[in-house]
Amino acid sequence: MESLFQRSAGYNLKLAFLCILSITLMTVDHRFNHLRFIRSLLSDAIYPIEYLVNVPSTVMDTVAENAKTQTMLRHQVERLQSENQAFKVQQQRMDMLIAENKRLRQLLGSAERLQHQVLIAELLSIDLDPFRQQVRVNKGTSSGVYIGQPVIDASGIMGQITEVSSLSSMALLISDPSHAIPVELVRNGLRSIAEGTGQSDQLSLLYLPQNADVRVGDRIISSGLGGIFPRGYPVAVIHEIQYPPAQPFAMVYARPTALLDRSREVLLIAVQKKLSAAETESPEKTRLAPKVDAVD
Amino acid sequence: MLPLPDWARPFRPDWVTLVAIYWAMATPRLFGMAFAWIVGLILDVSQGTLLGQHALGLVLITYIITLQYQRIRIAPLGQQALIVTALLILKQTIVLWANGLVNRLPEHPLIFYAPCLFGLFLWPWIFIILRDIRRRFSIT
Numbered sequence: 012m013e014s015l016f017q018r019s020a021g022y023n024l025k026l027a028f029l030c031i032l033s034i035t036l037m038t039v040d041h042r043f044n045h046l047r048f049i050r051s052l053l054s055d056a057i058y059p060i061e062y063l064v065n066v067p068s069t070v071m072d073t074v075a076e077n078a079k080t081q082t083m084l085r086h087q088v089e090r091l092q093s094e095n096q097a098f099k100v101q102q103q104r105m106d107m108l109i110a111e112n113k114r115l116r117q118l119l120g121s122a123e124r125l126q127h128q129v130l131i132a133e134l135l136s137i138d139l140d141p142f143r144q145q146v147r148v149n150k151g152t153s154s155g156v157y158i159g160q161p162v163i164d165a166s167g168i169m170g171q172i173t174e175v176s177s178l179s180s181m182a183l184l185i186s187d188p189s190h191a192i193p194v195e196l197v198r199n200g201l202r203s204i205a206e207g208t209g210q211s212d213q214l215s216l217l218y219l220p221q222n223a224d225v226r227v228g229d230r231i232i233s234s235g236l237g238g239i240f241p242r243g244y245p246v247a248v249i250h251e252i253q254y255p256p257a258q259p260f261a262m263v264y265a266r267p268t269a270l271l272d273r274s275r276e277v278l279l280i281a282v283q284k285k286l287s288a289a290e291t292e293s294p295e296k297t298r299l300a301p302k303v304d305a306v307d
Numbered sequence: 308m309l310p311l312p313d314w315a316r317p318f319r320p321d322w323v324t325l326v327a328i329y330w331a332m333a334t335p336r337l338f339g340m341a342f343a344w345i346v347g348l349i350l351d352v353s354q355g356t357l358l359g360q361h362a363l364g365l366v367l368i369t370y371i372i373t374l375q376y377q378r379i380r381i382a383p384l385g386q387q388a389l390i391v392t393a394l395l396i397l398k399q400t401i402v403l404w405a406n407g408l409v410n411r412l413p414e415h416p417l418i419f420y421a422p423c424l425f426g427l428f429l430w431p432w433i434f435i436i437l438r439d440i441r442r443r444f445s446i447t
Binding site: 022025026029030032033034035036037039040041046049050053054057060061142143145147174181 | 339340341344347348349352353355356357358359360362363366367370373374405406408409419
């Protein structure tokens, strides 16, 4: 039986030790990449918990699916059929355009565009740090996911993978303040960088001069310059432009086309070209490098 | 960890810390600082934060409780809730500092403290529920 009022000096020592350990961990985690292994190991260890947490929403989905009436299902089938019809018609035109594009490229002697393989993953509905824009998906290294892999949904680019473990991985969304993606305007090819703002419905475009040809409603696609995101995927639509006097750059805000806060299923694109240098460096750059503020 | 609608996310109470505070207070010999540190580390991994920031906060809180648990334990529930809120604020501040050091400050630092307020109202319920669990399984 320990005495009730025992107060050992061991506590202070333990506190000091654990504090120093935590601070060292934080520093190492922030500055270097040595902890990636430990992190992925630990996140494998807690994957069962995450899976369990995910169960209620999965069950709810299944129940909702089963509870649909026949008429609802029939409507859905009709809608899907008509959509499918429309897609088929578009596909016919696309086939022709692809063939024509190929021929023109051959004439120009430029390299063929790479075909991208996609992997469908589901979001684990787990609440993460509410002040960072990131999601956890249920595919990991065992499915070939790698760090820096672009994540898209049906309507646009969502983000990139920043951490992988064998069964799940973490994706940083394009709306996170530490994320930036090289983009260009569809209308005139004007290049810029779209940086996250921390709100899931807003990106800000950097380094566009006051007299740049930008209009509200312009569509933005990825320019592929960073080496991570493939070229030509839709990123956002410009919805607000401000011209603050006495500043060299306009403030341009855009709304991401991907449903960052609503998509349940995401696609991971495997860029076949092996970007050995970019693969090891660039994701860290976008994740860790302090963002470059517009000159003011 | 439960998913919440978008508007409610910053206000999500800090369940893990609340439960950790209870166990540190009720069974200081079982739930020591080392255990708190491991729990914090798991929290860091699952939330994708910097490894060690939640761990540091939890260790500090547990340290204070280990020194003072005899006093906190006999305080009335209302007072206890206030003490718990103070501890939660301490932990949030540490997390906020860690975030600030690596340039991940939220837009409104004040909202960052909202979970502490919720802790104030939640504490009595957590206390009663966990005490019943503890008595049922007679953990001391």
